[in-house]
Amino acid sequence: MIRKILIILFGLFLCLGNTHLQAQEEEKEPKWEFNGYTKYLQNTNFINLDGATLGLNLFHNRSNLNFVPNSKFNIAVEARTRLFYGEQLKLDTTFANQIDQYNGLLDLSVRWLDRRSLFIHTIVDRAYLDYHTEKWELRVGRQRINWGINTFWNPNDWFNTLNFLDFDYEERPGSDGIRFQYFTGTLSSVDVAVSFDTTIVGAVKYVFNTKGYDIQLQGGYYRGDIATGLGWAGNLWNAGFKGEASYFVPIEDLSPDSVNAFQLSLAGDYSFGSGLYLNGGVLYNSNGDTQNPADGGLGGNSLASSALSPKNLFPAPWTYSASVSYPTSALSNLSFAFTYSPKGQIAGFSSGDLTLVIPTFTYSIRDNWDLDVVGQVFLASANEKYSHLFSSAFLRLKWSY
Amino acid sequence: MKLKSTLILFFSLLLVLPSQAQDAASILKTSEEKRRGVSSSVAEMSMTIVRPKWTRSMNMKSWSKGDDYALILITGPAAKDKGTATLKRKKEVWNWLPRIERTVKLPPSMMSQSWMGSDLSNDDLVREVSLVEDYDSKVMSEETIDGRKCWKIELIPHDDAAIVWAKVIMYIDQKDYLQMKTEFIDEDDELVNVFLASEIKTMGGRPMASKMELIPLEDEGHKTILEYKSIKFDVPMNDNFFSVQNMKRIK
Secondary structure, eight states: OHHHHHHHHHHHHHHHHHHHHHHTTTSSOOEEEEEEEEEEEEEEEESSTTSOEEEEEEEEEEEEEEEEEETTEEEEEEEEEEEEESHHHHHOTTHHHHHSOOOSSSOOEEEEEEOSSOEEEEEEEEEEEEEEOSSEEEEEEEEOOOOOOSSSOOTTOOSSOOOTTOGGGTTOOOEEEEEEEEEOSSSOEEEEEEEESSSEEEEEEEEEEETTEEEEEEEEEETTEEEEEEEEEEEETTEEEEEEEEEEEESSOOSTTOSOEEEEEEEEEEEOTTSOEEEEEEEEETTTTTSOTTTTSBOGGGGGOSOOOTTOSSSSSEEEEEEEEEOSSSSEEEEEEEEEEEEEOBTTSSSEEEEEEEEEEEEEEETTEEEEEEEEEEEEEETTEEEEEEEEEEEEEEEEO | OHHHHHHHHHHHHHHHHHHHHHHHHHHHHHHHHHHHTTTEEEEEEEEEEEOSSOEEEEEEEEEEETTTEEEEEEEESSTTTTTOEEEEETTEEEEEETTTTEEEEOOGGGGGSBSTTSSOBHHHHHOOSOTTTSEEEEEEEEEEETTEEEEEEEEEEOTTSOOOOSEEEEEEETTTOOEEEEEEEOTTSOEEEEEEEEEEEEETTEEEEEEEEEEETTSTTOEEEEEEEEEEESOOOOGGGSOHHHHHHOO
16 A cells, blocks of 8 residues: 555656656756665663673665756655664563554655564655745645754644754654645744644744844644743854743643643754854753653653654753764764753652763764764762663764765 | 145145054055955855875855854864864854764854964954954055065054954055965964965956965975865855755755
């Protein structure tokens, strides 16, 4: 079934290509664009420092196809294919089901092979038609609607909120929906977007620029809630100053998540001439101390999952973040990110301080080859005693094309 | 009669010092205007980073209008950078990251940071600073660079200008007002970077250096080369061209 849809989609591409080839000969030549990457990721998980490690290996391909029949129109289809093997796959019987989750209208995913030692999965996470003029843009289909501003937490990213721990999927899943943007000026626009997943998200965003600040106002319906949001990106002297806040009030009882929620994320960043870059911020989560760790709290790996709610961005009322990044050479970069949450709600712990340390080293081997080493260390403290909760180490080789 | 001439000579001598400052500013203004094509330019260029053990290139297209507006698009060759665009409007700068479909506003301090790992800063590329408005300048002497007679001009940045240098010495060719050589001097009076222009050709209907090198003196074997493949001047461009939506769409 899915294979058929894929074939139909690509067929549609070809058909449109031909008609436009005939109809718009005087315009710019129709163009096909193809790019993407293939990555190899080795992930080692340390659950107990005295116990065995849990490994997962992953080959990951992303292929982006964009057909541009003329300067106003384009169709994009992007697919993500992953091949998993390793102990984690063998031990976790729910692994394949966790990977093969998509709440969109159409199930555009294929399990090519689903065995205990090998799992191969493809998902089309973008498939849209885009028509744009100088003044407006209409995009219909599976697409990424990114309304976030900050690096760590994005209360305003109502469509597939960014999860900074899920670093291997920065493109994020797409939303099945319609988005209309009207450009009221060079730095101002009105954005109307609706996505139809298992529940609906529909919102309007108005962006404008004043006194060196980009400001966005949002309002709409978020999965049973009335939602409002405010965001800005500007500067205080030479440092960047950005913020996002969203407030959700349930009007329908659609999920256990149907509670009032307020999320505020503030961040400042500064860059020195040497390339040393500092970013500091804070996240407030009104539900950070009331949630039940069993279903909403932090449970090791689940924190890094692709599905994150903008109503509950991190399992603690207050979380402070700091990151420092330095280009160790023109080809390499070293960074450390820290988050600290007093009263973090952690599965298996009642409540304690939660600290995350994320060292990242990136190295550009050649034009299209990158090597990254990433660590994610989760530390918890209860009764003034720090203990290791969970860690992951990642080695990633990436070839872009 | 004689007295009159003497007086004129005397007054003109009096005028020499202030007018020299004015002269330097007008030389710089003429030079900047000539370099940028007075109103606007559209260019295709490549940047090559040279290090003792490796060399890396990047191709880009740029659109600029006056000092205030610029748009730069990376066209390759590295696939992961392709489509990344930078927009500058007056003092504000945005990046478009196509992979994550996000516009990122850069902090003003980011402007002096190395651009894409090169010896150039964002400042150098989008020219946040204006030679005339952000510096005090004066003509020091005359020198010949690459067979061209040049004015040697000293530039001291204003205290409020976001410029990392204590002093800049610029050699501007007297025939075509080309910036043949620029020396960047830090607060310790050390010469840190040298900017060299060469391969002067007629491009876009005017003489210009098609190759420019930035050489950091502290690091041996390091340099960044900027080469123009094509350039058009005075292309009619509306200020609206430099918009966030166009940054995402430009090809």
